[in-house]
Amino acid sequence: MNIHIPTPLRAYTGGLETVSVAGTTVSSVFQQLTVQYPELKPHLFTPEGKLRSFVNVYLNDDDIRYLPNKEETPAADTDELTIIPSIAGGTSCRL
Amino acid sequence: MLRIHYADYEALRAHGEETYPNECCGVLLGKNIAGEDDGVTVNHVQQIVRAGNTRTDSAHNRYQIAPQELVKIQRQARGLGLDIVGFYHSHPDHPAQWSKTDFAEAHWLGCSYLITSVEQGKAVLTNSFLLSGSGEDDKNFEDQAIQIDIAANVAEAAAPNQKGQA
Numbered sequence: 014m015n016i017h018i019p020t021p022l023r024a025y026t027g028g029l030e031t032v033s034v035a036g037t038t039v040s041s042v043f044q045q046l047t048v049q050y051p052e053l054k055p056h057l058f059t060p061e062g063k064l065r066s067f068v069n070v071y072l073n074d075d076d077i078r079y080l081p082n083k084e085e086t087p088a089a090d091t092d093e094l095t096i097i098p099s100i101a102g103g104t105s106c107r108l
Numbered sequence: 109m110l111r112i113h114y115a116d117y118e119a120l121r122a123h124g125e126e127t128y129p130n131e132c133c134g135v136l137l138g139k140n141i142a143g144e145d146d147g148v149t150v151n152h153v154q155q156i157v158r159a160g161n162t163r164t165d166s167a168h169n170r171y172q173i174a175p176q177e178l179v180k181i182q183r184q185a186r187g188l189g190l191d192i193v194g195f196y197h198s199h200p201d202h203p204a205q206w207s208k209t210d211f212a213e214a215h216w217l218g219c220s221y222l223i224t225s226v227e228q229g230k231a232v233l234t235n236s237f238l239l240s241g242s243g244e245d246d247k248n249f250e251d252q253a254i255q256i257d258i259a260a261n262v263a264e265a266a267a268p269n270q271k272g273q274a
């Protein structure tokens with residue numbers, strides 16, 4: 014299936030915006046992605062192996078965090094995965 | 109350096125005036141040109157996309173673009189052969205400088221973050237900051253020069269209507 018890479022992470026995919034990776038679930042696709050492009054791993058996952066909080070992953074138009082089976086959601090070759098870091102800020106100092 | 113057309117530059121500043129006293133936000137589409145002259149990276153903006161501020165709970169001092177909307181904008185960029193090269197937002201009655209929150213929540217390395225101060229409803233300063241570094245541990249906001257391109261034909265078209273300097 015195709016995975017769309019955001020601008021900052023293309024440094025680790027040889028400049029590619031779209032990479033094609035095989036897998037039957039979202040997590041196996043991610044597993045394969047980080048095998049193909051090992052430098053991506055620390056930018057996507059914490060040392061404990063959890064998806065970084067500011068990294069959003071969309072399976073087609075759905076945030077995987079809100080899918081019933083989350084990372085174990087089945088993925089077909091025709092599906093699209095989009096990695097999109099969050100955009101936020103403000104003048105307030107509260108975090 | 110950030111390169112942007114005058115019309116886009118004016119449009120993103122006007123967006124901040126429209127949403128005042130709330131923060132506006134949007135996305136800059138274009139091309140990143142690495143080290144063309146003197147090794148300075150240029151983010152060349154070719155289109156701006158307005159986004160909605162989802163922080164309706166605290167829109168006067170916070171902004172957030174829904175990831176769903178970002179996915180759509182990234183798809184739109186792909187269709188145009190462009191990339192997301194930066195973002196803009198406004199600071200109602202605050203200086204055009206990044207805040208601690210802006211820095212903590214900035215994750216698009218290599219992208220430009222434009223901030224426009226809007227004082228009493230009027231856009232004042234627009235500054236650009238390049239998020240540099242190789243990851244969350246060493247990221248940094250660098251002041252970035254802005255080059256505003258004024259299209260020759262636009263300037264000519266406007267000339268006959270000019271009635272002296274305002």
Ligand SMILES: [Zn+2]
Pocket residue numbers: 102103104197198199206207210223
């Ligand atoms: Zn801000």
